[in-house]
Amino acid sequence: MKNTLSRLKYLYRKASRAGADYYNAPYRAAIARARREEDDLFMLLVFSEMMGIPNPAGWYCMELQPLMLERFHDWHTRMGMERSPLDNFRCC
Template sequence: MSLADRIERFRARLAEWFRGLYHGMVSHPAYEKIEKEAEDVEDTFMLACFPEAFGIPSPVSYYTAELLPYLEDEFEAWERRMWDRGSLLERKGQQYHF
């Protein structure tokens, strides 16, 4: 193995290490925040469409019931998530690591 091959292999390992470091420090936390915000927006949309699932009367439930066949899988996951999660304050407080 020549010196040039060893240097090239070292540079490839170093580049892979830096990619992992960048992903762990910058991009992965950003993706987590984006996913949490998207989940919050989806939860808000589902609550606006189907408030009667939690006992909140809604005058537009007749119209939003037409969406139910299209959102069946998301509805079950959303309902389970809403019943299992703690308070909204507790969920938002996770970002401060108390």
């Protein structure tokens, strides 16, 4: 009985994984792209004060800057700027 139950559980998990694969596979790229666009906007908000765009949450955004550092290089190259656009925030 216990064996059957664990077997059923195993099959359910397997079906669930295959189902998730089936559900996600064709749209993975489109969703990743949409997500990246949102992230890009967020990046712009975080660094907006430095670019002269007033931001009421500027103080709190500063705290986030170190966390975004890793993705900063990707971001500015993707936005068509070869080097960091900020004077006091160097990148490459």
